[in-house]
Amino acid sequence: MSETEKKLREEAKALLEQGRVDYIVGYEPGSLKFTTTPLITKDKDDVDRLVISPFMTNNLSVFLTELEGKVGIVARGCDSRSIVSLIQDKQLTRDNVFIIGVPCAGVIDMGKIERLTGKDRDEIDNIAWEGDKAVATIGGNKKEFAAKEVIMDDCLGCDTPIPQEYDILLEAAGPLACDKELSRRRIKELEEMPPEKRWEFWKNEFGRCIRCYACRQVCPACFCKRCFVEETEPPWLSPLPRWQDNLIFQMTRIIHVAGRCTDCGACELACPVRIPLRSLSKKMEEIVEELFHYKAGADKAAPPLMASYEAEEAEDFIR
């Protein structure tokens, strides 16, 4: 256990013992290899299971809109922006969250590991950081990978390595590799395709969608009590998983979270049929940055993007 993990457990325990928070939300080891799972507890003994791991694949701030009381939450840079975004949207008050800032070396993308090693997750013995290299042990043999090869695409483009909003910062350290070009590689591929081919690509991907709504449920920005898909009068889209309705669902969802999505990647990681949702959410983040110079969750005093305006902006397409 690292020093920082030890500090995390101590801090979390103190917060609960002193009654400064009602819940602690963090990560504990998952029941499968190379996974973590959210730990949501009121019990100070449970916090001994808290970890800081290369496999933190959830955005924990999604639980903040359903827990009642004050919550002490483990937050990396990206998570802190989601929390701020929720404060901007008035779904949380700053006083009701105690943000425990933690370091993150970058989340290891098991999909990339599987492609690079040719093995499924459960066929690998161990994966760990050794310095700035990821070492995978398979059947006793070690394989080394540069951080750039195995970190998730969104971590490669991380622009908030240190949480900007926190109550306590346990350690200031960010991803082991940074490559903005690489982080938007798939978006670039799509941008370089002619429009018809792009549409065909998405038509094909959304043919697999089963409308499980995992993407929506894990997204902290999707906190509507009644989502547009549940409206039956009028029925905006069909609940049937046709590619057309699947695509409309996702298109609309991404537009609805514009300015609040922080490209945490939870949606893409949640999708059981591996639709490349980040190629949509990150593009929207870029559009918002380009048009309005706005970054989700950067400033808790700023009004939400879609609830504000400048006197003159974005006029060029209007006749």
Added chain:
Amino acid sequence: MSQKKEWEPKLLGFLCRWCSYAGADLAGTSRKKYPANIRIIKIPCSGRIDPLLIIRALRLGYDGVLVSGCHPGDCHYQTGNYRARRRMAITKKFLEYLGVAPERIQASWVSAAEGGKFAEVVTEVTKDLKKAGPNRLFEDEQDGTKAAK
């Protein structure tokens, strides 16, 4: 014997009730000619626009959507058109990224006094749509989904 008609684009117009709809009305009373391709829906304010309305229109088979409202600063509800502007901007750019022809999503500021402008806008947009061609985005022979005509 009926003649085979050339394809005409179907344009759906969302006009704000205070400015653009009145402007369209003025175009009519001033006898300004403009193409009959547009079908108009009156909305209280351009701020009523939700990207869903635009996407639904494309899903139903409309070849293009025009959203028209008051000029910035003149909105009857003060800020509705500013909100519409942001929404339209991101919706248009995002749908273009997905592969939707940019001509299909259009916006304009037309005041109640601008009958002439309204007629011009519809004429230009219709021309653009004729170039863009029929909207076959959501068609699929497999389940027999045809564009609504």
Added chain:
Amino acid sequence: MKKVAKKEIYKILSQWRKDFTVFAPSREGGVAGMAVWDGKDTGFLDWYRNTVVPPKNSFLLNMEKLFDFHKENDGYKLAVPAPEKPRLIFGIRPCDAKAMAMIDMVFKDTYEDSYYLSKRRNTLLVGLGCTNPYDSCFCTSLGFDGPTDSADVDLMLIDSGEDFLIEEVTDRGKELMAKTKGTAEATQNDENKAKKAKEAAVQKVTRKIDIKEIKEKFPASFENEALWESLAAKCVSCGICTFLCPTCYCFDINDEASRGNGARYRNWDSCSFPLYTKMPMENPREEKWRRVRQKVHHKYTFYPKLFDIIACTGCGRCIRLCPVNWDITQTLTKASAKATGTEK
């Protein structure tokens, strides 16, 4: 018993393809599923473990047209979809086949669902015994033969190294093999190898639950509300576990119509969804913990009580694919230990 060399499986599938639409494992976008066999590729034997979407999707479809309707005079004319060519699913795993047998019970209880049952009657299941179970599989704990159980398929193929041994389970399976060329007789040596392979597969299933303990103690955990509040805390109420569960069968019906003409469809629904039990006056399972509690008890308490079977076959998809790694085996064990009590 007959056998076929793995290298020659292509010849068998090609013969079957003449009379059946053959479904075989395939990968799309990196996701394993069952798709219509293209007539050429048997490379799936190298990578196939199990699919993401279970074979229930071939019988209880996520989108199934029930009938078209047209307004005519004073009433409606209905048109039911035409029957399909007979189908053969190649490579179904024992857990999934067993699950189909469980779902059968639901669709022929007091009302026979002709859509589901005609598909079942129309489809031959060729099972493929597992050699490489996932770390999320726990079939061996659930009272059947685990990764090579042949109870609910027509034919079961057991991997014996270079060959597949072919167990003929049902009359339909026997009939099919009688007209299938290109097989050989398995030797005693082959059968020994197959037996060893079966045992090895059982050993590879490392995830286990104490089913006796669970059967005895788990039902009482229903009343421990605090326990379920804490067990359910990290669930996000998506539909992954229920949609991808081979024994889950809830569905919704939707009409799509315009000016009196349209069609009625069936699609999957999930008791995990917040609005699943919403009614005009109330929603009895508004709180997430009630939904999570119901889901697990349905499988491990209500079904055993009513039908004497556990509505779970240990395929592990819910564990493998849950976005928050919520684990039913951990929940069962924890809830059984703390069943009678009020602390969580």
